[in-house]
Amino acid sequence: MDAGHPGSRMRGSQTGSARGRWWLAAGLAALLAVVAVFTMAGAGQGAPVQRVLLQRGLSAETTTVFGPPDPSLPLVVIDPGHGGFDPGASAPDGRSEKDAVLAIALALRDELVARGGIRVALTRTDDRFISLRERPALARRLGADLFLSLHADSGGAEANALGASVYTFAPRASSSEAARFGERENNSGLPGDNGAGDAAPAVQDILADLTRRGTRADAAEFKRLLVRESAGELTFRQPPTRSAALIVLAAPDVPSALFEVGFITNAGEAARLHSPEGQAQIARVTASAIRAYLARRDRS
Numbered sequence: 375m376d377a378g379h380p381g382s383r384m385r386g387s388q389t390g391s392a393r394g395r396w397w398l399a400a401g402l403a404a405l406l407a408v409v410a411v412f413t414m415a416g417a418g419q420g421a422p423v424q425r426v427l428l429q430r431g432l433s434a435e436t437t438t439v440f441g442p443p444d445p446s447l448p449l450v451v452i453d454p455g456h457g458g459f460d461p462g463a464s465a466p467d468g469r470s471e472k473d474a475v476l477a478i479a480l481a482l483r484d485e486l487v488a489r490g491g492i493r494v495a496l497t498r499t500d501d502r503f504i505s506l507r508e509r510p511a512l513a514r515r516l517g518a519d520l521f522l523s524l525h526a527d528s529g530g531a532e533a534n535a536l537g538a539s540v541y542t543f544a545p546r547a548s549s550s551e552a553a554r555f556g557e558r559e560n561n562s563g564l565p566g567d568n569g570a571g572d573a574a575p576a577v578q579d580i581l582a583d584l585t586r587r588g589t590r591a592d593a594a595e596f597k598r599l600l601v602r603e604s605a606g607e608l609t610f611r612q613p614p615t616r617s618a619a620l621i622v623l624a625a626p627d628v629p630s631a632l633f634e635v636g637f638i639t640n641a642g643e644a645a646r647l648h649s650p651e652g653q654a655q656i657a658r659v660t661a662s663a664i665r666a667y668l669a670r671r672d673r674s
């Protein structure tokens with residue numbers, strides 16, 4: 375957590391020292407080695423690694439933006455968690471978190487687009503894998519006003535655990551439970567791509583970025599509004615709002631939140647999260663929180 379790190383790295387590259395050139399050469403060699411390994415793996419049976427690589431690099435140009443084609447309107451990026459080979463948590467009946475959150479994301483998109491005045495993009499609209507880093511990167515490329523990742527919780531040994539919660543980014547987790555949650559979500563997907571070793575430089579970069587403060591305050595405001603708009607509709611855990619060093623929320627300039635819509639490991643909640651009625655209810659309250667957030671931001 376050395377906030378000075380990015381600055382010192384910048385000085386090194388500006389002076390063009392021999393040491394800097396050595397690191398550049400070493401980095402390039404390492405990159406070529408990685409490309410060579412992936413190419414060799416891709417030539418093998420089934421080419422699973424190559425398929426994953428092709429799905430990375432979500433392009434802002436090819437991403438569909440739903441809603442009116444007016445760039446002055448606010449843009450919300452909805453991120454259904456997991457996908458493809460990464461199912462996320464599983465319900466007692468075997469159904470996956472990735473399917474429930476995709477259905478909720480599509481319902482939320484429809485809800486937002488139907489009432490107009492907001493543009494919406496999704497990190498995925500079908501069952502595909504996208505790395506944790508690529509998700510916020512797309513929101514940044516699109517210049518999104520809000521990034522919302524949708525997940526469903528896993529109770530582990532606690533089969534009766536229930537309730538929604540909403541997370542924003544903080545380098546230090548709000549509780550040991552939130553820290554465990556952050557670790558679990560950061561390690562989903564590709565090994566080596568999302569691991570804790572990768573998280574440290576990202577956290578340092580974020581700490582160095584002063585715009586992050588305003589972004590975090592905005593994200594905290596959205597988190598509060600989401601709980602407010604859900605009152606009388608959704609059951610929340612205590613405390614309802616939490617924070618953790620989640621890679622998917624690490625964009626320094628896009629207010630970002632992760633909504634755990636309920637526990638998929640709880641049979642009752644899983645049935646609701648997989649039902650069109652339950653999905654529509656979550657979409658409705660989330661859409662009103664998004665509208666309240668954007669309206670407030672425009673007033674200030």
Ligand SMILES: [Zn+2]
Pocket residue numbers: 455456462463471525526559
């Ligand atoms: Zn998840």
